[in-house]
Amino acid sequence: MANEPVELRSSIGRRTSWLFWTSMSGLGGLYLALIVLLVVVDFQYASLSDIRTSLADERVIFSICLSLITCTLAAIFSIWVAVPTGYVLARLGRDAIERHLGQKPGLNRLARFLRQSVDTILDIPIVLPPLVVGISLLVLFQTSVGRSMDQATQSFFSWIGFPGIRGITYEIPAIVLAQFTVAAAFAIRTMRNTFEQIDDRPELVALTLGARRFRVFHRVALPQAWPGAVAAFTLAWARSLGEFGPILIFAGTARMKTEVLSTTVYLNFQFGNLRGAVVASLILISVAVIVLIATRLLLLGGPTGGRR
Amino acid sequence: MIRIDDVAIRQGDFQMDQVNLTLPDECYAILMGPTGCGKTTLVEAICGLRPVSRGSIHLGNTDVTRHAPFDRNVGYVPQDSVLFPTMRVDQQIEFALVVRKMPRNERRQRVAELAELLGIGNILQRFPQGLSGGERQRVALARALAFRPRLLCLDEPLAALDATTKSQITDLLKRVHRQEKVNVLHITHSPTEAVELGTIVFQMVDRRIVQTTL
Numbered sequence: 001m002a003n004e005p006v007e008l009r010s011s012i013g014r015r016t017s018w019l020f021w022t023s024m025s026g027l028g029g030l031y032l033a034l035i036v037l038l039v040v041v042d043f044q045y046a047s048l049s050d051i052r053t054s055l056a057d058e059r060v061i062f063s064i065c066l067s068l069i070t071c072t073l074a075a076i077f078s079i080w081v082a083v084p085t086g087y088v089l090a091r092l093g094r095d096a097i098e099r100h101l102g103q104k105p106g107l108n109r110l111a112r113f114l115r116q117s118v119d120t121i122l123d124i125p126i127v128l129p130p131l132v133v134g135i136s137l138l139v140l141f142q143t144s145v146g147r148s149m150d151q152a153t154q155s156f157f158s159w160i161g162f163p164g165i166r167g168i169t170y171e172i173p174a175i176v177l178a179q180f181t182v183a184a185a186f187a188i189r190t191m192r193n194t195f196e197q198i199d200d201r202p203e204l205v206a207l208t209l210g211a212r213r214f215r216v217f218h219r220v221a222l223p224q225a226w227p228g229a230v231a232a233f234t235l236a237w238a239r240s241l242g243e244f245g246p247i248l249i250f251a252g253t254a255r256m257k258t259e260v261l262s263t264t265v266y267l268n269f270q271f272g273n274l275r276g277a278v279v280a281s282l283i284l285i286s287v288a289v290i291v292l293i294a295t296r297l298l299l300l301g302g303p304t305g306g307r308r
Numbered sequence: 309m310i311r312i313d314d315v316a317i318r319q320g321d322f323q324m325d326q327v328n329l330t331l332p333d334e335c336y337a338i339l340m341g342p343t344g345c346g347k348t349t350l351v352e353a354i355c356g357l358r359p360v361s362r363g364s365i366h367l368g369n370t371d372v373t374r375h376a377p378f379d380r381n382v383g384y385v386p387q388d389s390v391l392f393p394t395m396r397v398d399q400q401i402e403f404a405l406v407v408r409k410m411p412r413n414e415r416r417q418r419v420a421e422l423a424e425l426l427g428i429g430n431i432l433q434r435f436p437q438g439l440s441g442g443e444r445q446r447v448a449l450a451r452a453l454a455f456r457p458r459l460l461c462l463d464e465p466l467a468a469l470d471a472t473t474k475s476q477i478t479d480l481l482k483r484v485h486r487q488e489k490v491n492v493l494h495i496t497h498s499p500t501e502a503v504e505l506g507t508i509v510f511q512m513v514d515r516r517i518v519q520t521t522l
Contacts, residue, residue, distance in 0.1 A: 206392070207357070210381075
Protein backbone atom coordinates (compact mmCIF):
# COMPACT_ATOMS: atom_id res chain seq x y z
CA MET A 1 0.00 0.00 0.00
CA ALA A 2 2.78 2.40 1.00
CA ASN A 3 4.65 1.83 -2.29
CA GLU A 4 1.62 2.22 -4.57
CA PRO A 5 1.72 5.30 -6.82
CA VAL A 6 -0.85 7.94 -5.98
CA GLU A 7 -3.13 8.05 -9.02
CA LEU A 8 -4.55 11.36 -10.18
CA ARG A 9 -8.33 11.14 -10.28
CA SER A 10 -9.02 11.53 -13.98
CA SER A 11 -12.48 13.07 -13.54
CA ILE A 12 -10.91 15.90 -11.47
CA GLY A 13 -8.18 16.32 -14.13
CA ARG A 14 -10.79 16.61 -16.90
CA ARG A 15 -12.88 19.05 -14.89
CA THR A 16 -9.83 21.20 -14.03
CA SER A 17 -8.77 21.28 -17.66
CA TRP A 18 -12.26 22.36 -18.75
CA LEU A 19 -12.33 25.02 -16.02
CA PHE A 20 -8.87 26.25 -17.02
CA TRP A 21 -9.70 26.77 -20.71
CA THR A 22 -13.12 28.29 -19.95
CA SER A 23 -11.75 30.78 -17.43
CA MET A 24 -8.78 31.66 -19.65
CA SER A 25 -11.02 32.27 -22.69
CA GLY A 26 -13.77 33.98 -20.70
CA LEU A 27 -12.43 37.56 -20.76
CA GLY A 28 -11.34 37.32 -24.39
CA GLY A 29 -14.78 35.98 -25.24
CA LEU A 30 -16.45 38.97 -23.58
CA TYR A 31 -14.28 41.37 -25.58
CA LEU A 32 -15.06 39.45 -28.78
CA ALA A 33 -18.78 39.70 -27.97
CA LEU A 34 -18.43 43.47 -27.48
CA ILE A 35 -16.86 43.92 -30.93
CA VAL A 36 -19.45 41.70 -32.64
CA LEU A 37 -22.22 43.57 -30.81
CA LEU A 38 -20.89 46.96 -31.98
CA VAL A 39 -20.87 45.83 -35.62
CA VAL A 40 -24.29 44.16 -35.35
CA VAL A 41 -26.01 47.25 -33.88
CA ASP A 42 -24.42 49.40 -36.59
CA PHE A 43 -25.87 47.06 -39.23
CA GLN A 44 -29.25 47.12 -37.49
CA TYR A 45 -29.24 50.92 -37.29
CA ALA A 46 -28.56 51.41 -40.99
CA SER A 47 -30.45 49.42 -43.61
CA LEU A 48 -28.93 47.89 -46.73
CA SER A 49 -30.69 50.52 -48.86
CA ASP A 50 -28.90 53.24 -46.83
CA ILE A 51 -25.57 51.59 -47.66
CA ARG A 52 -26.52 51.28 -51.35
CA THR A 53 -27.53 54.96 -51.45
CA SER A 54 -24.26 55.97 -49.83
CA LEU A 55 -22.22 53.89 -52.25
CA ALA A 56 -23.93 55.67 -55.14
CA ASP A 57 -22.82 59.04 -53.74
CA GLU A 58 -19.71 60.26 -55.56
CA ARG A 59 -18.43 61.98 -52.40
CA VAL A 60 -18.46 58.70 -50.52
CA ILE A 61 -16.76 56.91 -53.42
CA PHE A 62 -14.16 59.69 -53.48
CA SER A 63 -13.46 59.33 -49.75
CA ILE A 64 -13.20 55.51 -50.08
CA CYS A 65 -10.71 55.83 -52.96
CA LEU A 66 -8.74 58.57 -51.21
CA SER A 67 -8.64 56.49 -48.01
CA LEU A 68 -7.36 53.42 -49.88
CA ILE A 69 -4.67 55.41 -51.72
CA THR A 70 -3.44 57.45 -48.76
CA CYS A 71 -3.46 54.47 -46.34
CA THR A 72 -1.50 52.35 -48.80
CA LEU A 73 1.06 55.13 -49.39
CA ALA A 74 1.40 55.77 -45.64
CA ALA A 75 1.83 52.03 -44.97
CA ILE A 76 4.47 51.72 -47.72
CA PHE A 77 6.42 54.71 -46.37
CA SER A 78 6.04 53.35 -42.83
CA ILE A 79 7.41 49.92 -43.68
CA TRP A 80 10.19 51.51 -45.72
CA VAL A 81 11.32 53.39 -42.60
CA ALA A 82 10.38 50.70 -40.07
CA VAL A 83 12.38 47.79 -41.51
CA PRO A 84 15.86 49.38 -41.30
CA THR A 85 15.04 51.31 -38.11
CA GLY A 86 13.62 48.23 -36.37
CA TYR A 87 16.69 46.26 -37.40
CA VAL A 88 19.10 48.88 -36.06
CA LEU A 89 17.21 49.16 -32.75
CA ALA A 90 17.06 45.39 -32.32
CA ARG A 91 20.67 44.71 -33.25
CA LEU A 92 22.22 47.67 -31.45
CA GLY A 93 20.66 46.65 -28.17
CA ARG A 94 22.35 46.25 -24.82
CA ASP A 95 24.22 43.05 -25.82
CA ALA A 96 25.72 44.56 -28.96
CA ILE A 97 26.76 47.74 -27.17
CA GLU A 98 28.36 45.56 -24.48
CA ARG A 99 30.09 43.43 -27.13
CA HIS A 100 31.56 46.34 -29.08
CA LEU A 101 32.09 48.96 -26.39
CA GLY A 102 32.47 46.75 -23.31
CA GLN A 103 36.07 47.83 -22.95
CA LYS A 104 35.20 51.53 -22.93
CA PRO A 105 32.85 52.22 -19.99
CA GLY A 106 32.31 55.91 -20.86
CA LEU A 107 31.33 55.22 -24.47
CA ASN A 108 29.30 52.21 -23.33
CA ARG A 109 27.19 54.40 -21.00
CA LEU A 110 26.79 57.09 -23.66
CA ALA A 111 25.68 54.53 -26.27
CA ARG A 112 23.12 53.05 -23.87
CA PHE A 113 21.78 56.51 -23.04
CA LEU A 114 21.50 57.39 -26.74
CA ARG A 115 19.76 54.07 -27.44
CA GLN A 116 17.17 54.72 -24.71
CA SER A 117 16.64 58.31 -25.90
CA VAL A 118 16.03 57.16 -29.49
CA ASP A 119 13.57 54.53 -28.23
CA THR A 120 11.66 57.16 -26.24
CA ILE A 121 11.57 59.68 -29.10
CA LEU A 122 10.26 57.03 -31.52
CA ASP A 123 7.45 56.20 -29.09
CA ILE A 124 6.25 59.82 -28.85
CA PRO A 125 3.73 59.54 -31.75
CA ILE A 126 2.21 56.51 -30.01
CA VAL A 127 1.63 58.22 -26.68
CA LEU A 128 0.75 61.71 -27.94
CA PRO A 129 -2.93 62.60 -28.34
CA PRO A 130 -3.61 62.51 -32.14
CA LEU A 131 -4.69 66.16 -32.17
CA VAL A 132 -1.28 67.18 -30.83
CA VAL A 133 0.41 65.38 -33.76
CA GLY A 134 -1.81 67.37 -36.17
CA ILE A 135 -1.10 70.69 -34.45
CA SER A 136 2.64 69.97 -34.35
CA LEU A 137 2.65 69.16 -38.06
CA LEU A 138 0.74 72.37 -38.78
CA VAL A 139 3.24 74.39 -36.75
CA LEU A 140 6.17 72.66 -38.47
CA PHE A 141 4.85 73.72 -41.86
CA GLN A 142 4.57 77.33 -40.69
CA THR A 143 8.35 77.49 -40.24
CA SER A 144 10.74 78.44 -43.05
CA VAL A 145 11.80 74.79 -43.43
CA GLY A 146 8.17 73.70 -43.66
CA ARG A 147 7.32 76.39 -46.18
CA SER A 148 10.27 75.36 -48.37
CA MET A 149 9.06 71.76 -48.19
CA ASP A 150 5.58 72.96 -49.16
CA GLN A 151 7.00 74.80 -52.18
CA ALA A 152 9.22 71.87 -53.18
CA THR A 153 6.22 69.53 -52.99
CA GLN A 154 4.14 71.87 -55.14
CA SER A 155 6.92 72.05 -57.76
CA PHE A 156 7.27 68.26 -57.68
CA PHE A 157 3.55 67.64 -58.24
CA SER A 158 3.42 70.25 -61.04
CA TRP A 159 6.40 68.55 -62.64
CA ILE A 160 4.78 65.08 -62.56
CA GLY A 161 1.49 66.46 -63.92
CA PHE A 162 -0.63 67.18 -60.83
CA PRO A 163 -0.69 71.00 -60.68
CA GLY A 164 -3.84 70.80 -58.53
CA ILE A 165 -1.82 69.71 -55.51
CA ARG A 166 -0.43 72.97 -54.15
CA GLY A 167 2.00 71.86 -51.49
CA ILE A 168 1.44 69.73 -48.39
CA THR A 169 -0.69 71.58 -45.82
CA TYR A 170 -4.46 71.19 -46.43
CA GLU A 171 -3.71 69.04 -49.48
CA ILE A 172 -3.65 65.26 -50.08
CA PRO A 173 0.07 64.92 -49.10
CA ALA A 174 -0.93 66.26 -45.66
CA ILE A 175 -3.23 63.25 -45.20
CA VAL A 176 -0.40 60.84 -46.06
CA LEU A 177 2.07 62.68 -43.82
CA ALA A 178 -0.37 62.77 -40.89
CA GLN A 179 -1.12 59.06 -41.28
CA PHE A 180 2.57 58.21 -41.75
CA THR A 181 3.68 60.15 -38.64
CA VAL A 182 1.59 57.95 -36.36
CA ALA A 183 1.58 54.68 -38.34
CA ALA A 184 5.39 54.56 -38.74
CA ALA A 185 5.86 54.54 -34.95
CA PHE A 186 3.68 51.43 -34.68
CA ALA A 187 5.42 49.80 -37.65
CA ILE A 188 8.86 50.50 -36.14
CA ARG A 189 7.84 48.97 -32.83
CA THR A 190 6.52 45.86 -34.63
CA MET A 191 9.68 45.49 -36.71
CA ARG A 192 11.91 45.99 -33.68
CA ASN A 193 10.06 43.23 -31.83
CA THR A 194 10.28 41.03 -34.93
CA PHE A 195 14.04 41.44 -35.30
CA GLU A 196 14.58 41.04 -31.55
CA GLN A 197 12.89 37.65 -31.73
CA ILE A 198 15.11 36.56 -34.63
CA ASP A 199 18.36 34.93 -33.53
CA ASP A 200 21.28 37.07 -34.71
CA ARG A 201 23.77 34.18 -34.79
CA PRO A 202 22.99 33.19 -38.43
CA GLU A 203 23.91 36.77 -39.36
CA LEU A 204 27.24 36.46 -37.52
CA VAL A 205 27.93 33.17 -39.31
CA ALA A 206 27.09 34.83 -42.64
CA LEU A 207 29.69 37.51 -41.87
CA THR A 208 32.35 34.84 -41.37
CA LEU A 209 31.36 33.34 -44.73
CA GLY A 210 32.44 36.55 -46.43
CA ALA A 211 29.15 38.45 -46.72
CA ARG A 212 29.07 42.21 -46.10
CA ARG A 213 26.48 43.74 -43.79
CA PHE A 214 24.06 44.71 -46.61
CA ARG A 215 24.03 41.19 -48.02
CA VAL A 216 23.65 39.65 -44.56
CA PHE A 217 20.66 41.89 -43.93
CA HIS A 218 19.11 41.22 -47.33
CA ARG A 219 19.75 37.47 -47.62
CA VAL A 220 19.70 36.26 -43.99
CA ALA A 221 17.82 38.68 -41.70
CA LEU A 222 15.10 40.08 -43.98
CA PRO A 223 13.68 36.75 -45.25
CA GLN A 224 13.16 35.69 -41.62
CA ALA A 225 11.40 38.97 -40.84
CA TRP A 226 8.86 38.62 -43.68
CA PRO A 227 5.85 37.67 -41.47
CA GLY A 228 6.72 40.54 -39.11
CA ALA A 229 6.98 42.96 -42.04
CA VAL A 230 3.51 41.91 -43.22
CA ALA A 231 2.19 42.43 -39.69
CA ALA A 232 3.86 45.87 -39.54
CA PHE A 233 2.42 46.81 -42.95
CA THR A 234 -1.13 45.77 -42.03
CA LEU A 235 -0.88 47.50 -38.66
CA ALA A 236 0.37 50.71 -40.33
CA TRP A 237 -2.40 50.47 -42.92
CA ALA A 238 -5.09 49.91 -40.30
CA ARG A 239 -3.78 52.75 -38.12
CA SER A 240 -3.78 55.05 -41.15
CA LEU A 241 -7.37 54.13 -42.01
CA GLY A 242 -8.52 54.92 -38.49
CA GLU A 243 -6.47 58.13 -38.22
CA PHE A 244 -8.63 61.18 -37.76
CA GLY A 245 -7.30 63.87 -35.40
CA PRO A 246 -4.08 64.81 -37.23
CA ILE A 247 -5.90 64.72 -40.59
CA LEU A 248 -8.62 67.02 -39.30
CA ILE A 249 -6.06 69.61 -38.13
CA PHE A 250 -3.36 69.28 -40.79
CA ALA A 251 -5.30 68.35 -43.94
CA GLY A 252 -8.74 69.75 -43.15
CA THR A 253 -12.03 68.16 -44.20
CA ALA A 254 -12.69 69.71 -47.59
CA ARG A 255 -15.34 67.71 -49.48
CA MET A 256 -13.99 65.98 -52.61
CA LYS A 257 -10.50 67.23 -51.76
CA THR A 258 -9.13 65.96 -48.46
CA GLU A 259 -12.07 63.93 -47.23
CA VAL A 260 -11.22 60.38 -46.18
CA LEU A 261 -13.58 57.82 -44.65
CA SER A 262 -12.84 58.77 -41.05
CA THR A 263 -13.56 62.43 -41.80
CA THR A 264 -16.76 61.43 -43.67
CA VAL A 265 -17.97 59.82 -40.43
CA TYR A 266 -17.10 63.02 -38.54
CA LEU A 267 -18.70 65.37 -41.08
CA ASN A 268 -21.95 63.37 -41.14
CA PHE A 269 -22.07 63.28 -37.36
CA GLN A 270 -21.23 66.98 -37.11
CA PHE A 271 -24.15 67.89 -39.39
CA GLY A 272 -26.59 65.76 -37.38
CA ASN A 273 -26.74 62.91 -39.90
CA LEU A 274 -26.23 59.99 -37.50
CA ARG A 275 -27.49 57.44 -40.06
CA GLY A 276 -24.97 58.73 -42.61
CA ALA A 277 -22.21 58.51 -39.98
CA VAL A 278 -23.14 54.91 -39.18
CA VAL A 279 -23.22 53.97 -42.88
CA ALA A 280 -19.78 55.54 -43.39
CA SER A 281 -18.55 53.63 -40.31
CA LEU A 282 -19.84 50.36 -41.75
CA ILE A 283 -18.10 51.06 -45.05
CA LEU A 284 -14.93 51.84 -43.07
CA ILE A 285 -15.17 48.54 -41.18
CA SER A 286 -15.89 46.54 -44.36
CA VAL A 287 -13.00 48.13 -46.28
CA ALA A 288 -10.64 47.48 -43.35
CA VAL A 289 -11.66 43.82 -42.96
CA ILE A 290 -11.49 43.09 -46.72
CA VAL A 291 -8.10 44.75 -47.20
CA LEU A 292 -6.53 43.24 -44.08
CA ILE A 293 -7.66 39.69 -44.96
CA ALA A 294 -6.57 40.12 -48.59
CA THR A 295 -3.17 41.47 -47.53
CA ARG A 296 -2.54 38.58 -45.17
CA LEU A 297 -3.62 36.01 -47.76
CA LEU A 298 -1.61 37.58 -50.57
CA LEU A 299 1.59 38.32 -48.67
CA LEU A 300 1.75 35.29 -46.41
CA GLY A 301 0.28 32.74 -48.80
CA GLY A 302 -2.42 31.49 -46.44
CA PRO A 303 -4.53 32.27 -43.41
CA THR A 304 -2.07 30.53 -41.07
CA GLY A 305 0.72 32.88 -42.01
CA GLY A 306 2.72 31.03 -44.68
CA ARG A 307 6.21 30.16 -43.45
CA ARG A 308 5.15 30.48 -39.85
CA MET B 309 50.60 28.91 -39.24
CA ILE B 310 48.05 30.61 -36.99
CA ARG B 311 49.46 32.75 -34.21
CA ILE B 312 47.64 34.47 -31.36
CA ASP B 313 49.98 36.80 -29.47
CA ASP B 314 49.25 38.29 -26.08
CA VAL B 315 45.56 38.79 -26.83
CA ALA B 316 43.27 40.43 -24.26
CA ILE B 317 39.48 40.34 -24.51
CA ARG B 318 37.17 42.21 -22.18
CA GLN B 319 33.41 42.07 -22.04
CA GLY B 320 31.57 43.40 -19.01
CA ASP B 321 32.96 41.57 -15.99
CA PHE B 322 34.51 38.84 -18.15
CA GLN B 323 38.14 39.31 -19.00
CA MET B 324 40.88 37.27 -20.71
CA ASP B 325 44.48 38.45 -20.70
CA GLN B 326 47.75 37.36 -22.24
CA VAL B 327 46.24 34.62 -24.39
CA ASN B 328 48.90 33.01 -26.58
CA LEU B 329 48.36 30.17 -29.03
CA THR B 330 50.30 28.91 -32.05
CA LEU B 331 48.87 26.36 -34.47
CA PRO B 332 51.24 24.75 -36.99
CA ASP B 333 50.08 24.22 -40.59
CA GLU B 334 47.57 21.46 -41.37
CA CYS B 335 47.09 20.69 -37.69
CA TYR B 336 43.92 19.52 -36.00
CA ALA B 337 44.08 21.49 -32.75
CA ILE B 338 41.87 20.72 -29.81
CA LEU B 339 41.16 23.41 -27.22
CA MET B 340 39.78 22.07 -23.96
CA GLY B 341 38.62 23.82 -20.84
CA PRO B 342 35.81 24.04 -18.31
CA THR B 343 32.49 25.76 -19.08
CA GLY B 344 32.67 29.55 -18.92
CA CYS B 345 36.46 29.77 -19.24
CA GLY B 346 36.24 31.73 -22.49
CA LYS B 347 36.78 29.14 -25.24
CA THR B 348 33.86 30.37 -27.35
CA THR B 349 34.86 34.00 -26.73
CA LEU B 350 38.34 33.26 -28.03
CA VAL B 351 36.99 31.51 -31.16
CA GLU B 352 34.64 34.45 -31.80
CA ALA B 353 37.62 36.80 -31.49
CA ILE B 354 39.56 34.69 -34.02
CA CYS B 355 36.58 34.86 -36.40
CA GLY B 356 36.38 38.65 -35.93
CA LEU B 357 33.03 38.58 -34.16
CA ARG B 358 34.43 40.00 -30.93
CA PRO B 359 36.97 42.82 -30.67
CA VAL B 360 40.26 42.28 -28.90
CA SER B 361 41.58 45.09 -26.72
CA ARG B 362 45.25 44.11 -27.02
CA GLY B 363 47.53 41.72 -28.88
CA SER B 364 47.40 40.35 -32.40
CA ILE B 365 45.98 37.47 -34.42
CA HIS B 366 48.02 36.29 -37.43
CA LEU B 367 46.69 33.93 -40.10
CA GLY B 368 49.80 32.92 -42.04
CA ASN B 369 51.74 36.13 -42.57
CA THR B 370 48.66 38.36 -42.39
CA ASP B 371 47.79 40.28 -39.25
CA VAL B 372 43.98 40.02 -39.18
CA THR B 373 43.46 41.56 -35.71
CA ARG B 374 41.60 44.58 -37.11
CA HIS B 375 40.08 42.78 -40.12
CA ALA B 376 36.29 42.48 -40.36
CA PRO B 377 34.91 38.89 -40.14
CA PHE B 378 34.23 38.84 -43.91
CA ASP B 379 37.90 39.57 -44.66
CA ARG B 380 39.45 36.84 -42.49
CA ASN B 381 38.81 33.64 -44.43
CA VAL B 382 38.00 31.73 -41.26
CA GLY B 383 35.25 29.09 -41.38
CA TYR B 384 33.05 28.92 -38.29
CA VAL B 385 30.76 26.13 -37.12
CA PRO B 386 29.03 27.39 -33.97
CA GLN B 387 27.39 25.27 -31.30
CA ASP B 388 24.09 23.76 -32.55
CA SER B 389 25.05 24.51 -36.19
CA VAL B 390 23.08 27.79 -36.60
CA LEU B 391 21.86 27.18 -40.14
CA PHE B 392 20.07 29.88 -42.16
CA PRO B 393 16.37 29.13 -41.53
CA THR B 394 15.07 30.37 -44.89
CA MET B 395 17.62 28.71 -47.20
CA ARG B 396 17.72 25.21 -48.66
CA VAL B 397 20.76 23.09 -47.83
CA ASP B 398 22.37 23.65 -51.25
CA GLN B 399 21.83 27.41 -50.92
CA GLN B 400 23.48 27.37 -47.49
CA ILE B 401 26.55 25.57 -48.86
CA GLU B 402 26.95 27.84 -51.86
CA PHE B 403 26.31 31.03 -49.86
CA ALA B 404 30.01 31.81 -49.39
CA LEU B 405 30.65 31.06 -53.08
CA VAL B 406 27.83 33.35 -54.28
CA VAL B 407 29.32 36.09 -52.09
CA ARG B 408 32.67 35.52 -53.83
CA LYS B 409 30.96 35.67 -57.26
CA MET B 410 32.12 32.19 -58.26
CA PRO B 411 30.62 31.08 -61.62
CA ARG B 412 27.47 28.98 -61.31
CA ASN B 413 28.90 25.72 -62.71
CA GLU B 414 31.94 25.89 -60.42
CA ARG B 415 29.63 26.54 -57.47
CA ARG B 416 27.53 23.51 -58.32
CA GLN B 417 30.65 21.41 -58.66
CA ARG B 418 31.90 22.48 -55.24
CA VAL B 419 28.49 21.84 -53.63
CA ALA B 420 28.39 18.35 -55.19
CA GLU B 421 31.95 17.66 -54.02
CA LEU B 422 31.12 18.66 -50.43
CA ALA B 423 27.77 16.85 -50.50
CA GLU B 424 29.60 13.67 -51.42
CA LEU B 425 32.36 14.18 -48.83
CA LEU B 426 29.83 14.84 -46.06
CA GLY B 427 27.14 12.40 -47.21
CA ILE B 428 24.37 14.98 -47.61
CA GLY B 429 23.57 14.54 -51.31
CA ASN B 430 20.04 13.39 -50.50
CA ILE B 431 19.07 16.46 -48.44
CA LEU B 432 20.35 19.26 -50.68
CA GLN B 433 16.84 20.46 -51.55
CA ARG B 434 15.56 20.45 -47.97
CA PHE B 435 15.17 23.31 -45.51
CA PRO B 436 16.97 23.03 -42.14
CA GLN B 437 13.80 22.77 -40.04
CA GLY B 438 13.30 19.05 -40.67
CA LEU B 439 16.94 17.94 -40.43
CA SER B 440 18.35 15.77 -37.64
CA GLY B 441 21.18 16.96 -35.37
CA GLY B 442 23.78 14.99 -37.33
CA GLU B 443 22.52 16.28 -40.68
CA ARG B 444 22.56 19.85 -39.41
CA GLN B 445 26.19 19.49 -38.30
CA ARG B 446 27.17 18.07 -41.70
CA VAL B 447 25.47 20.98 -43.47
CA ALA B 448 27.13 23.53 -41.17
CA LEU B 449 30.49 21.88 -41.88
CA ALA B 450 29.91 21.92 -45.65
CA ARG B 451 28.87 25.59 -45.47
CA ALA B 452 32.02 26.54 -43.56
CA LEU B 453 34.30 24.49 -45.83
CA ALA B 454 32.85 25.67 -49.15
CA PHE B 455 35.18 28.65 -49.57
CA ARG B 456 38.30 26.68 -48.51
CA PRO B 457 39.03 28.68 -45.33
CA ARG B 458 42.52 29.06 -43.92
CA LEU B 459 41.22 27.99 -40.53
CA LEU B 460 38.10 26.07 -39.54
CA CYS B 461 36.80 26.81 -36.03
CA LEU B 462 34.46 24.18 -34.58
CA ASP B 463 32.67 25.11 -31.35
CA GLU B 464 31.72 21.84 -29.62
CA PRO B 465 30.47 20.24 -32.83
CA LEU B 466 29.70 16.88 -31.22
CA ALA B 467 28.18 18.09 -27.95
CA ALA B 468 24.50 17.62 -28.74
CA LEU B 469 24.74 14.37 -30.72
CA ASP B 470 23.88 10.80 -29.73
CA ALA B 471 26.67 8.20 -29.51
CA THR B 472 26.20 6.73 -33.02
CA THR B 473 26.01 10.10 -34.76
CA LYS B 474 28.94 11.34 -32.70
CA SER B 475 31.08 8.46 -33.93
CA GLN B 476 29.98 9.08 -37.57
CA ILE B 477 30.78 12.81 -37.36
CA THR B 478 34.12 12.07 -35.68
CA ASP B 479 35.11 9.86 -38.65
CA LEU B 480 33.84 12.54 -40.97
CA LEU B 481 35.92 15.25 -39.30
CA LYS B 482 39.03 13.09 -39.71
CA ARG B 483 38.23 12.61 -43.42
CA VAL B 484 37.47 16.33 -43.92
CA HIS B 485 40.76 17.30 -42.28
CA ARG B 486 42.67 14.84 -44.45
CA GLN B 487 41.01 15.68 -47.76
CA GLU B 488 40.54 19.45 -47.41
CA LYS B 489 43.94 20.01 -45.77
CA VAL B 490 42.45 22.72 -43.58
CA ASN B 491 43.74 23.90 -40.18
CA VAL B 492 41.15 23.04 -37.55
CA LEU B 493 40.60 24.53 -34.11
CA HIS B 494 38.09 22.31 -32.31
CA ILE B 495 36.65 23.29 -28.92
CA THR B 496 35.46 20.52 -26.65
CA HIS B 497 35.10 19.33 -23.07
CA SER B 498 35.66 15.73 -24.06
CA PRO B 499 39.10 14.09 -23.63
CA THR B 500 37.84 11.25 -25.89
CA GLU B 501 37.33 13.68 -28.79
CA ALA B 502 40.76 15.17 -28.08
CA VAL B 503 42.42 11.75 -28.24
CA GLU B 504 40.53 10.63 -31.36
CA LEU B 505 40.90 13.80 -33.41
CA GLY B 506 43.63 16.08 -32.13
CA THR B 507 47.11 16.29 -33.58
CA ILE B 508 47.84 18.93 -30.98
CA VAL B 509 45.88 19.54 -27.75
CA PHE B 510 45.63 22.73 -25.69
CA GLN B 511 44.03 23.27 -22.34
CA MET B 512 42.68 26.53 -20.96
CA VAL B 513 43.80 26.95 -17.38
CA ASP B 514 43.03 30.15 -15.46
CA ARG B 515 42.23 31.87 -18.77
CA ARG B 516 45.68 31.00 -20.14
CA ILE B 517 46.31 28.39 -22.82
CA VAL B 518 48.86 25.61 -22.30
CA GLN B 519 49.77 22.76 -24.62
CA THR B 520 49.05 19.40 -23.09
CA THR B 521 49.25 15.69 -23.83
CA LEU B 522 46.53 13.13 -23.16
